[in-house]
Amino acid sequence: MPTTMVAQSLASGILVGALYGLAAVGLSLVFGVTKILNVSHGELLMLGGYTSFWLFTLFGVDPFAGIPLSMFALVIIGLIVYQLLFSRLIKLPTEDKIRTSLLVGFGLGLMLQNIALRLWTADNRGITPSYAGAVLTVLGVRLPYVRVASLVIAFVFLLALQLFLQKTYTGKAIRATAQDWEAATLMGINVHRVYLLSFVLGTALAGAAGTLVAVGYSVEPVMGLHWTLKALIVLVMGGIGSIAGTLIGGLILGVTESAAAVWISGNYRHVVGLAIFILVLLIRPQGLFGAKEG
Amino acid sequence: MLELEGVNAGYKDLQVLWGVSLRVGEGELVALVGPNGAGKTTTLRIISGLLKPTAGSVRFLGRQLDKEPAHRIVEMGIVQVPEGGRVFTGMSVQENLELGAFTARARKEKEQTMKWVYQLFPRLEERRHQRAGTLSGGERQMLAIGRALMAKPRLLLLDEPSFGLAPILVEQIFEMIAEINRQGVAVLLVEQNVRAALELAQRAYVIENGRIVGEGSGDALLSFESVRSAYLG
Amino acid sequence: MTIKKGISLALLVIGVVALGLVPRMGASESLLNLLILMFIYTMLATSWNILGGYTGQVNLGHAAFFGLGTLTARMLYTGGCPLPLAFLVAGVVPVVFSMLIGVPAFRLRLRGDYFTIGTLALSQILYITIGNVLPKITYLPMADIQNYQILPRYYIILALTVFTIGVAYALVKSRLGLGLVAVRENEDAAESLGVNAFAHKLLALAVSAFLGGLTGGAYAYYQPSYYFNYTFSPPWSLEPVTMTFIGGVGTVHGPVIGAIFFVLLKEWLVLRVGEYHLIIFGVLFILVVLFLPGGLVEAWERIRRLVARRTTVKATAPTACAGGNNLPGN
Numbered sequence: 001m002p003t004t005m006v007a008q009s010l011a012s013g014i015l016v017g018a019l020y021g022l023a024a025v026g027l028s029l030v031f032g033v034t035k036i037l038n039v040s041h042g043e044l045l046m047l048g049g050y051t052s053f054w055l056f057t058l059f060g061v062d063p064f065a066g067i068p069l070s071m072f073a074l075v076i077i078g079l080i081v082y083q084l085l086f087s088r089l090i091k092l093p094t095e096d097k098i099r100t101s102l103l104v105g106f107g108l109g110l111m112l113q114n115i116a117l118r119l120w121t122a123d124n125r126g127i128t129p130s131y132a133g134a135v136l137t138v139l140g141v142r143l144p145y146v147r148v149a150s151l152v153i154a155f156v157f158l159l160a161l162q163l164f165l166q167k168t169y170t171g172k173a174i175r176a177t178a179q180d181w182e183a184a185t186l187m188g189i190n191v192h193r194v195y196l197l198s199f200v201l202g203t204a205l206a207g208a209a210g211t212l213v214a215v216g217y218s219v220e221p222v223m224g225l226h227w228t229l230k231a232l233i234v235l236v237m238g239g240i241g242s243i244a245g246t247l248i249g250g251l252i253l254g255v256t257e258s259a260a261a262v263w264i265s266g267n268y269r270h271v272v273g274l275a276i277f278i279l280v281l282l283i284r285p286q287g288l289f290g291a292k293e294g
Numbered sequence: 295m296l297e298l299e300g301v302n303a304g305y306k307d308l309q310v311l312w313g314v315s316l317r318v319g320e321g322e323l324v325a326l327v328g329p330n331g332a333g334k335t336t337t338l339r340i341i342s343g344l345l346k347p348t349a350g351s352v353r354f355l356g357r358q359l360d361k362e363p364a365h366r367i368v369e370m371g372i373v374q375v376p377e378g379g380r381v382f383t384g385m386s387v388q389e390n391l392e393l394g395a396f397t398a399r400a401r402k403e404k405e406q407t408m409k410w411v412y413q414l415f416p417r418l419e420e421r422r423h424q425r426a427g428t429l430s431g432g433e434r435q436m437l438a439i440g441r442a443l444m445a446k447p448r449l450l451l452l453d454e455p456s457f458g459l460a461p462i463l464v465e466q467i468f469e470m471i472a473e474i475n476r477q478g479v480a481v482l483l484v485e486q487n488v489r490a491a492l493e494l495a496q497r498a499y500v501i502e503n504g505r506i507v508g509e510g511s512g513d514a515l516l517s518f519e520s521v522r523s524a525y526l527g
Numbered sequence: 528m529t530i531k532k533g534i535s536l537a538l539l540v541i542g543v544v545a546l547g548l549v550p551r552m553g554a555s556e557s558l559l560n561l562l563i564l565m566f567i568y569t570m571l572a573t574s575w576n577i578l579g580g581y582t583g584q585v586n587l588g589h590a591a592f593f594g595l596g597t598l599t600a601r602m603l604y605t606g607g608c609p610l611p612l613a614f615l616v617a618g619v620v621p622v623v624f625s626m627l628i629g630v631p632a633f634r635l636r637l638r639g640d641y642f643t644i645g646t647l648a649l650s651q652i653l654y655i656t657i658g659n660v661l662p663k664i665t666y667l668p669m670a671d672i673q674n675y676q677i678l679p680r681y682y683i684i685l686a687l688t689v690f691t692i693g694v695a696y697a698l699v700k701s702r703l704g705l706g707l708v709a710v711r712e713n714e715d716a717a718e719s720l721g722v723n724a725f726a727h728k729l730l731a732l733a734v735s736a737f738l739g740g741l742t743g744g745a746y747a748y749y750q751p752s753y754y755f756n757y758t759f760s761p762p763w764s765l766e767p768v769t770m771t772f773i774g775g776v777g778t779v780h781g782p783v784i785g786a787i788f789f790v791l792l793k794e795w796l797v798l799r800v801g802e803y804h805l806i807i808f809g810v811l812f813i814l815v816v817l818f819l820p821g822g823l824v825e826a827w828e829r830i831r832r833l834v835a836r837r838t839t840v841k842a843t844a845p846t847a848c849a850g851g852n853n854l855p856g857n
Binding site: 037095114232 | 656
Binding site for chain 2: 169172173175176179180182183184185186187188189190191241
């Protein structure tokens with residue numbers, strides 16, 4: 001097999017893997033803090049993608065410039081979804097909360113998927129700004145500019161989130177609440193506000209990820225479950241509460257999938273990730289890089 | 295400064311407290327003693343707002359607490375050190391202390407308070423960058439108390455601060471509590487180590503089966519026959 | 528109690544006999560098709576409920592069992608295998624498959640959520656893989672299609688449905704059923720009482736997989752043509768959960784009521800709002816999970832109690848549950 005082909009597949013894997021990481025980190029944040037396992041995260045990501053699709057086709061907003069807008073849209077949606085649905089589960093004991101949130105998320109995902117189907121039809125949609133086709137070629141490896149930019153942006157988001165959680169008072173309050181909400185309450189932290197903030201932060205990140213997916217790849221109504229699974233796989237590989245672990249998990253998943261596509265068949269690229277996922281679940285349920293805080 | 299009157303409370307269908315009344319005065323050190331499952335921790339949870347009473351009233355500095363959310367009660371100056379300390383194990387000692395000063399009132403004086411806490415517990419300063427999860431049991435308890443002090447408490451609630459510690463450490467912790475109290479912080483101390491608690495406290499309450507069954511000065515209770523036979527052997 | 532049991536048994540017998548007589552009373556083919564759909568959905572929901580409802584292990588990949596059932600039965604039947612054997616194997620194959628995840632997951636005592644997302648992933652693996660390996664439409668044998676008989680299908684699927692409900696009922700009323708509920712409510716407490724949680728969960732999974740596969744067998748026998756991977760697609764995982772919750776999770780009659788309600792509402796909605804009905808079902812499902820976790824069965828109970836209370840002395844106020852953060856720690 002020619003080296004460039006290997007390099008090409010490695011590069012594509014890394015490019016898509018960064019997006020997996022970004023998609024997963026929102027889910028991870030929400031789950032780590034609130035113990036809500038929101039399996040409609042993929043659908044929220046999809047809505048982020050369609051938001052920038054609309055912004056681009058209706059108003060000509062550049063997708064990268066539109067990221068804050070699609071994040072804002074997802075903040076609003078996140079607020080509604082949290083206040084209307086998930087906040088009702090917040091006081092349940094952890095096990096019940098996870099179980100019920102899985103069901104609610106499942107139903108919500110179905111709903112959002114069908115709303116998207118009505119609004120945007122079943123077609124694959126992509127965002128194609130003037131520079132969409134531009135490709136950077138390094139040693140024979142083709143790197144589309146938009147995907148490289150997406151990679152950089154994903155890294156920036158993850159780094160910013162890391163700094164926010166480590167350095168700011170609010171970030172520390174979020175980490176404290178994730179570890180022991182009762183002790184956090186005794187510090188004078190309003191944990192309900194922390195829950196809301198974390199949830200909305202998670203959906204905002206889904207919005208950003210959705211935009212990057214729409215510009216580098218494409219969006220369609222059925223993509224939600226697909227992306228939720230990607231995020232869950234990464235979550236299980238990277239462990240909860242570790243942003244670095246999430247990023248590495250995302251990159252590994254991306255690269256493995258690309259490798260599978262080259263060596264097995266493109267049809268099986270998504271199966272390989274799922275198979276790894278099951279294996280990790282069974283062999284190391286705390287995640288490969290499981291840095292469960294505490 | 296703190297007054298509980300006829301408080302009933304419980305979890306779901308299980309009532310734990312039956313008409314509990316108690317009082318802590320300004321600058322006082324009061325102990326609440328009693329056997330396991332008597333309702334000591336539940337009483338503290340009521341005061342700090344983690345649990346709401348089903349009847350009765352809780353007042354602090356003349357304000358009604360029963361409707362206030364727990365985080366607001368911290369802001370008012372009641373700070374609880376939960377049983378076992380419950381420090382944030384994934385964070386450094388210093389981060390734990392910073393979180394202690396989360397309320398707006400405490401945050402303004404964070405730097406000074408931290409100096410004070412490090413003076414009280416020099417061990418914490420030595421380990422300020424260490425993860426709290428790597429501390430020993432005694433150090434964790436110190437950190438938990440230090441973290442609570444960071445909130446600038448007017449009333450400090452301590453739940454079994456001696457639990458699981460070696461006798462020598464227990465003595466140290468109790469000395470610290472006395473010192474904190476001397477500096478003007480009122481203390482409500484829940485303890486199973488009854489003798490030490492009664493020796494330390496100016497006043498004490500005895501709680502059994504969710505009811506206050508005795509009250510008096512620490513010394514008086516120490517010589518009280520039923521207390522002696524029940525707890526001091 | 529026994530009188531009540533007798534009455535419900537009598538009602539059940541009458542119901543089954545009535546359903547058996549429906550074709551004789553000149554029912555239209557479309558009515559029979561509707562009833563068959565109800566039967567299949569009843570089987571699907573009932574089979575899901577055994578694991579998800581009684582044992583509390585939420586399976587979001589039931590389509591894997593259903594799909595394997597359809598695949599097996601279709602292959603065997605078109606290959607000339609006798610129908611009863613095809614049904615049997617259609618049940619057994621998913622059981623074997625379910626053990627692949629069930630044994631390790633339950634032995635490790637994986638948290639419930641890991642099992643749930645594991646099932647979701649497994650069903651996706653099958654969905655994609657079957658789509659790759661068999662990317663085509665499967666047909667009933669030519670002879671069957673040219674001379675498609677709805678009546679035998681109606682009776683056979685009715686029998687399978689009665690069998691499925693019977694298995695669920697027998698299981699629930701047995702000591703095993705008690706053990707399942709105990710495991711759901713508190714696994715540690717159940718174990719301390721001598722209930723082998725691992726064995727119980729595994730058994731529930733096996734029964735659920737078997738009946739799910741059988742449902743697939745019924746579908747494969749009934750449906751003339753479909754894409755091979757269609758029966759592995761996500762809706763087949765979502766719908767049994769939806770129906771069971773709408774009806775009443777963790778009860779024998781809940782999934783039955785849920786399935787009937789689901790099919791009727793779907794028919795009605797499709798006529799009026801077309802594809803929007805899926806959105807409505809999503810909303811309905813969420814509402815039930817959040818506000819009526821016992822489903823229609825609980826709603827009925829509530830109404831009955833309300834009526835009963837009206838006629839008796841006013842009951843005491845329910846014990847106030849303290850507000851605030853009175854939860855056990857995480």
